[in-house]
Amino acid sequence: MARDPQKTRDLILSTALRLFVEKGYFASSIHDIRHAAGLSIGSIYHHFDSKESIASAIYDDLLGRMTSLVEDASGSHMTAKAKCRAIISALFSMHETDPLIVHFVLHARHREFLPDAPPICSTRPFELMKQIIEEGIASGEIHPIDSVVAGAILFGGAMRLLHLAGDGVLDKPLGSYLDELFEAGWRGISV
Amino acid sequence: MARDPQKTRDLILSTALRLFVEKGYFASSIHDIRHAAGLSIGSIYHHFDSKESIASAIYDDLLGRMTSLVEDASGSHMTAKAKCRAIISALFSMHETDPLIVHFVLHARHREFLPDAPPICSTRPFELMKQIIEEGIASGEIHPIDSVVAGAILFGGAMRLLHLAGDGVLDKPLGSYLDELFEAGWRGISV
DNA sequence: GTCTATAATTTGATAGAC
DNA sequence: GTCTATCAAATTATAGAC
Numbered sequence: 001m002a003r004d005p006q007k008t009r010d011l012i013l014s015t016a017l018r019l020f021v022e023k024g025y026f027a028s029s030i031h032d033i034r035h036a037a038g039l040s041i042g043s044i045y046h047h048f049d050s051k052e053s054i055a056s057a058i059y060d061d062l063l064g065r066m067t068s069l070v071e072d073a074s075g076s077h078m079t080a081k082a083k084c085r086a087i088i089s090a091l092f093s094m095h096e097t098d099p100l101i102v103h104f105v106l107h108a109r110h111r112e113f114l115p116d117a118p119p120i121c122s123t124r125p126f127e128l129m130k131q132i133i134e135e136g137i138a139s140g141e142i143h144p145i146d147s148v149v150a151g152a153i154l155f156g157g158a159m160r161l162l163h164l165a166g167d168g169v170l171d172k173p174l175g176s177y178l179d180e181l182f183e184a185g186w187r188g189i190s191v
Numbered sequence: 192m193a194r195d196p197q198k199t200r201d202l203i204l205s206t207a208l209r210l211f212v213e214k215g216y217f218a219s220s221i222h223d224i225r226h227a228a229g230l231s232i233g234s235i236y237h238h239f240d241s242k243e244s245i246a247s248a249i250y251d252d253l254l255g256r257m258t259s260l261v262e263d264a265s266g267s268h269m270t271a272k273a274k275c276r277a278i279i280s281a282l283f284s285m286h287e288t289d290p291l292i293v294h295f296v297l298h299a300r301h302r303e304f305l306p307d308a309p310p311i312c313s314t315r316p317f318e319l320m321k322q323i324i325e326e327g328i329a330s331g332e333i334h335p336i337d338s339v340v341a342g343a344i345l346f347g348g349a350m351r352l353l354h355l356a357g358d359g360v361l362d363k364p365l366g367s368y369l370d371e372l373f374e375a376g377w378r379g380i381s382v
Numbered sequence: 383g384t385c386t387a388t389a390a391t392t393t394g395a396t397a398g399a400c
Numbered sequence: 401g402t403c404t405a406t407c408a409a410a411t412t413a414t415a416g417a418c
Binding site for chain 3: 220221222232233236240241242
């Protein structure tokens with residue numbers, strides 16, 4: 001039976017994403033994906049050239065979503081402070097609704113299975129965050145320290161919490177830390 | 192020829208560590224290690240039961256070093272502020288001398304190839320950092336916010352910089368960021 | 383477009399000589 | 401303690417029927 005090809009493709013991607021996050025890319029074989037998705041090897045290879053191309057498609061898709069998240073959060077506000085807070089808030093929200101996406105983009109070691117992928121920190125969403133920090137320094141909202149340091153404090157702290165949440169070691173829901181986290185981070189870098 | 196067995200064992204461990212960091216655990220085969228170390232498969236399996244046991248030995252060794260680093264840095268100072276700064280300074284120094292160690296402990300996804308390893312955040316060095324933060328809160332040095340948040344800001348920011356340094360995307364040597372980083376992080380969480 | 387069966391490699395690990 | 405030769409299993413990927 002010739003099902004909707006787009007549905008099949010999406011099923012392969014969502015199943016592979018779940019397995020990649022749960023067990024890791026290398027510990028998830030094509031046969032695992034085939035079994036978990038209820039498909040055949042042939043169907044998978046009809047839609048994708050290789051296992052790596054599946055990972056690549058996931059990566060492109062999720063990086064695009066992450067870019068939109070950052071652009072939307074950033075574009076809805078005027079000050080660097082409001083933009084940064086909106087980005088972190090949106091990341092925390094995404095972690096609640098789609099933890100797999102956040103985990104794969106922020107914590108997977110893509111270079112190990114996608115050798116041609118650029119370092120994650122040089123991709124668009126991370127460049128945008130860096131740019132917002134630099135604009136905040138230029139406008140006088142943020143202390144004139146190295147933008148890398150300011151970014152590490154503010155977004156690095158948030159990413160650390162996202163990491164802990166992904167490991168399941170937090171007592172409370174992630175969102176309940178947002179206010180304290182942002183207040184402390186912002187106090188550290190604001191003038 | 193029966194060489195010094197300890198030397199051989201150390202050679203296997205140091206070679207494996209290098210390959211695991213450069214290419215990842217799964218992309219480094221026993222044959223790769225054999226070739227890079229100039230040994231034979233038989234020699235490797237004489238010293239270790241399995242590939243996983245090599246990774247396990249590396250993990251135990253490096254986690255021990257990291258524990259000593261944190262204990263030494265912490266034990267040499269009285270205030271939470273001085274302890275935290277000494278820990279981050281020592282981590283940055285270790286990154287300069289032994290980047291592979293820092294990378295493997297902080298950034299490798301151990302759970303993917305050592306299923307029985309506890310989450311890294313529940314190991315001794317990380318528990319010590321958390322404890323120092325909590326003592327700082329109790330003594331009135333640190334704002335009475337959630338200790339997880341305070342730790343994420345201070346140490347998460349440092350780990351973020353270590354990550355960027357490991358990816359080779361920093362313009363300057365890591366140590367040159369230390370003062371600004373710690374000052375900003377501490378301002379964020381201190382009373 | 384989906385399926386089953388199978389090919390071609392690679393992998394972790396073992397056997398046994400020296 | 402180290403070596404070479406080899407195994408058994410798993411993996412990615414292909415071929416060809418329906």
